[in-house]
Amino acid sequence: MTKHYDVEAVRKLFPAAERLTYLDSGFQTPMSTPVRRALETFIDEAYETAGPKSVWIERMEATRAKLAAFLNAVPEEVAFTKNTSESMNIAANALPLAAGDNVLMVHGDHPNNAYAFLNLARKGVEVRFVPMTETVNAESFRPHIDARTRAISMSQVTFHAGHRFDVEGVGRLCAEAGLYYVLDIMQGVGVVPIDVRRVGATFIGSGTHKGLLVPQGLGLLYWDRTRTELEPAYLAAISLARPPADLIARPDDLEPAPTAARFEIGNFNLPATHALGAALDLIGSIGVENIAAHCFDLGDRLIEGLDACGVALVGPRARAHRAPHIYVAALPAEEWLDYFASRGVRLSPERDGVRISFGMFNTAADVDRFLDVVRERGVRPGRSPRAA
The missing domain is CATH 3.90.1150.10 (Aspartate Aminotransferase, domain 1)
Incomplete structure (x- = not known):
């Protein structure tokens, strides 16, 4: 004890x-015992009955609600992805960035956060790196903001030395300067408290195989649903406000879903979402x-x-x-x-x-x-x- x-x-x-x-x-x-049991339940159901998919989807949505509560969000703001890298790429490509715009990042932060934005060089978007120091806060970024700065992207916690940055202070700076704010919480979530309302980020992304206790293959993406101008770079029926019931594509109705489902594509990692539900229960009990x-x-x-x-x-x-x-x-x-x-x-x-x-x-x-x-x-x- x-x-x-x-x-x-x-x-x-x-x-x-x-x-x-x-x-x-x-x-x-x-792996913990509760996570293993959740996975075994899924496997048994798939093996014995070929899967009660409607039940599986209900459990997934229950997990979405738990995850939203854990982040102090609402379920409509939470999408499931494959991992942090996919979440960061979804976010980077959803921002309305144009040639000549720049994004500020921390030098030496996780490479897959950086590559999501460096890939936008093909559109003429510039990534500018600010120095990594023991303390990174709003003042670390403020001198680097100019008329073409559109966003700041950073991690809550660094993977290579455990820096914990002032993500709420940077959020206030982004609100003050009118910037989009993308946050990677992979190394902190489940151990370091996170409140999306206090952080004020546009997007928050993470995987679930560290502090959230689930095997690799599941990620999450929080989206500030007031930012309705942000649309996915790719599209599937599941991403739409009105998916066609007959599954015949309609070129004249491509409106994205009003929820974070606009950023989801295709089938889900259902066993992992069930495992995440069990993991969130364990974390919540402590x-x-x-x-x-x-x-x-x-x-x-x-x-x-x-x-x-x-x-x-x-x-x-x-x-x-x-x-x-x-x-x-x-x-x-x-x-x-x-x-x-x-x-x-x-x-x-x-x-x-x-x-x-x-x-x-x-x-x-x-x-x-x-x-x-x-x-x-x-x-x-x-x-x-x-x-x-």
């Missing part, structure tokens, strides 16, 4: 966390604020231990600027990753070291195990953390 919730009870729902020291939820969260507070405590313990080992932390140290759950230790990945794996510790290589990323199931013992493995290799204060 921690002071925030019964983490030992939660841990029992993640069997992989019992078999190894899993510190890689920033890459992919291990509370994102409690998950964040628990991960912050683990992060404090990790930073203290790294300092004692003489290993530098890459990225911000202060709680005000760091994500609760993502930390990079300055241990060269090419020298340390296999060593950690041989000791049963799962983590990811990153630009400047190895990334330790916590989930709701991690404990202080996981942090201590990581630090013990570091010390086993002979790292001590005053000595280089590089392998001999």
Whole structure:
């Protein structure tokens, strides 16, 4: 039991966390028992009855409603996609950008956010990168706005060092300057609280295989439905306000749906939406604020231990600027990753070291195990953390 919730009870729902020291939820969260059960229910129904599709769609819409409530949105503002990259591309291509316009982004942010906008160079749209610093807020962007700036796109949390940016302050700047605002919440959602009303973004995109606990293949897209001028770059019957009942295309009726369904195309990843419903129930039973507070405590313990080992932390140290759950230790990945794996510790290589990323199931013992493995290799204060 921690002071925030019964983490030992939660841990029992993640069997992989019992078999190894899993510190890689920033890459992919291990499957929980509730998610597995939801998937098994879908598989059993498909196997035994070839699928009650109307029931599956009802469950999907129930998940959409849960997801909307989780984001402080309404269901009509939430679309399902394949992943964050698709969400970012949908958003970039929906903005009414023309030759000579520019979009501001943070240098070194996730590449698939950047590529969605860099691809608009074929239309004459320019991407301008502002420096990534420990603190990124409205003032980071303000000096770079000119008469042809049309949008800002950024992440809530960086994947490579756990910066947590002032996304609400940037939202206020966009409202003040009349800019579109596209936000990637992939690395934060499920651990870092998000309120779309307070953020004020035009679009918010994410996948679900990290803090939202679902296997890869499902994403989400929030759309500010007051921005009715934003239309999809592609179209399917499901995207229309009035899909033809006889499934014969009508060239004279192409009005997009008044909801975020305008950005959906084709069939859905139904099993994943069922899994997401179960995951949201689990997250809701704990509370994102409690998950964040628990991960912050683990992060404090990790930073203290790294300092004692003489290993530098890459990225911000202060709680005000760091994500609760993502930390990079300055241990060269090419020298340390296999060593950690041989000791049963799962983590990811990153630009400047190895990334330790916590989930709701991690404990202080996981942090201590990581630090013990570091010390086993002979790292001590005053000595280089590089392998001999």
